Amino acid sequence: MSAKLWRLGAVSALALTNALATPAAAQAEGGVFTMLGRIILGAGRARVAIDTPQAVTVLESEDLEREQADTQGDLLRSVPGVQAWGGSALTGQLLNVRGIGTFSQSDENRIIVTIDGVQKYNEQYNMGSQFGEPDLYRRVEVLRGPASSLLYGSGAIGGVVAFETRDASDFLTDGSDTAVRLRASGASNGGGWSGSAILAHRFNERVEMLAAVTTRSEGPVEAGDGTIVNEDSSMDAQSVLVSGTIQLSDNSEQRLRFSMTRWYTEGIQVPYSVTRNLPIFGLADRTINDRTYQVTWENPASDNPWVDARVQFSYSETATEQRNATGIPGMSSALFDDADYGYETLRLDARNTVEASGGNWQNFLTFGASVARQTRVAQTYDSTGGAGLPLTFHTAGQSDTAAIYLQNEFILNERLTLLAALRYDRSVSTATGGADPSVLGIPVTHSGSSLSLAAHYRINESWAVFGSVADTTRLPSIDELFSYQAPRGSSYLTLRPEQARSYEIGFSWQGRDIVTGGDGLDIKVTAFRNEITDRIETGPSGAGLPQYVNTAQSLIEGVEIEAGYQSELWFGRIAASYIEGLNVVSGATLTSTPAPQLMVELGRRLPQHNLEFGWRGTFTRTMEYSPTLSVPGVGIHDLFLTWRPDTGVLRDVTVQLSVNNITDELYYNALDVAANGYAGAYPQRGRDVRLTLGRTINF
Secondary structure (H helix, E strand, O other): OOHHHHHHHHHHHHHHHHHOOOOOOOOOOOOOOOHHHOEEOOOOOOEEHHHOOOEEEEEEHHHHHHHOOOOOHHHHOOOOOEEEEEOOOOOOEEEEEOOEOOOOHHHHHOEEEEEOOEEEOOOOOOOOOOOOOHHHEEEEEEEEOHHHOOOOOOOOOOEEEEEEEOOHHHOOOOOOOEEEEEEEEEEOOOOOEEEEEEEEEEEEOOEEEEEEEEEEEEOOEEOOOOOEEOOOOOEEEEEEEEEEEEEOOOOOOOEEEEEEEEEEEEEEEEEOOOOOOOHHHOEEEEEEEEEEEEEEEEEOOOOOOOOOEEEEEEEEEEEEEEEOOOOOOOOOOHHHOOEEEEEEEEEEEEEEEEEEEOOOEEEEEEEEEEEEEEEEEEEEOOOOOOOOOEOOOOOEEEEEEEEEEEEEEEEEOOOEEEEEEEEEEEEEEEEEEOOOOOOOOOOEEEEEEEEEEEEEEEOOOOEEEEEEEEEEEEOOOHHHHHOOOOOOEOOOOOOOOEEEEEEEEEEEEEEEOOOOOOOEEEEEEEEEEEEEEOEEEEOOOOOOOEOEEEEOOEEEEEEEEEEEEEOOOEEEEEEEEEEEEEEOOOOOEOOOOOOOEEEEEEEEEEHHHOEEEEEEEEEEOOEEEEOOEEEOOEEEEEEEEEEOOOOOOOOOEEEEEEEEOOOOOOOOOHHHHHHHHHHHOOOOOOOEEEEEEEEEEEO
């Protein structure tokens, strides 16, 4: 790790040590819970975030609702090392996790995104990759870095973002079997609005179900200088969610969980490029259908240490219809043809955890396997009902993957935790259209293994240290193997799997009864280094040269700081990240490197009025990508308020009000500028006032 980052980590540790040098009281019985005290579900055995030997952040329902978000990415603003970027339209967002995430198709494979455990994936030219309705999520877990991701899949070099949809238990109380929640919101900047209705019902002690519908409309927004951003970007989106839990018998813990989610949006003559400010690409009609279906069988078998089983069968589809594109004046290209694009994934995953224990130790062994088939669709639209023509820049194909994995967690004296995970993946990919004719129908096989080792040691009631090392293999995707555009050729003969080795080291501190009785402060500091070899990127243009190549080593390293404070009357949190990304051969800064960022939030509660309010500041430092390209730092200030009156006409209504970018700053996301320059980057939204009203009625 560079000397600069080591100094930053050392200064952070010294400052926190000095500030918190007074002995911390033991955790109060039933203690206070900050964000770092929340339970992590997605890393094998359930454990508390601050006691996890990896960097993990949990956002619960109250955090998500406070954001009053339009998109999935907007929900992640308080997670260190994570940014959503791209266009302001509903279909324009991309993710960046720990310096992984740019316009390269390869980066869509380096971050795993799941909804209810179902992996989502989409890659399309000048389109975003994240589609979904924020109001339907009850929880988000963000696992940063590959050491915490081996249970999810191979190649998650950036990490995993796991969304969990709402279920009936979120709304049903012990005294009611039916609940209805209605919610409506509006925004001043862009005239956006949304509405949702949720019905939850408990049929009997064994069956609960939930149904939800939402609608959302978003128009062109204004930047801080009054400029209209993406003037033709008005879009509407509708969502449906049906979920349920069925206990299979009265005397069994076995249960079925299922969810069916559909997100649909339609835009008439909206910008062709929604991720970049490129008006020359013209306009197009676009509809996007995103569907996620899953059914999961679970058997915790709490009285049997040999069984804690889970089997999930899932189907995911993202389908895009493009029509009536105006294109670039004077240019004829298949990019602007009426066409259908899409991804479909069918997956089966099964795992089991075996528990063993002794006088002063516990051991949890999780093992499992998965098989999946992903189909990539791309063809011109044939109005007569024919198959249409293939598109060479978006090769159609099929990839069959199989994986086996295991993870072992050993706990000694409730102080030392050792975590080891191993995964092996194999893929067989075949081009079915739009590829070099000599490649069509020829299977291409790749395989690779991934390994992670992590340790966490609790020194005392306050201090703990942790570290991890991970070797990760990412197998090439259909696009990387088979796409070709003259004069380039396909890469299937020369492309090797991508390799990454990552290191993490950090410490955490917990304190109770610091300022007032019953309060709590949790802090976690993580330094990481990620060495990527055989990185897959678009190669140089030239006759006979492959479309994608394995480039030389990249190095990404950084420091993350996360802190949370809770008391009866006050709450707050800090999320900070400093990341450096480097092309080791050229010495150039990677365009996927985000600007250093600090988020500070401070809030106050007035329990007698059922009111909480607060301030959030997000500060970035100037980011220099080259001698001729830099993005100045900025400070953005937001205010928020939540009120739950128990008298008057608004009784039992939840009122949420926020004012974002109070000072109406004109600013850009550094990642947008790095990828496109200022001419191709969208400015961020100016001042925006948001109001949300919601009410839950129990019967």
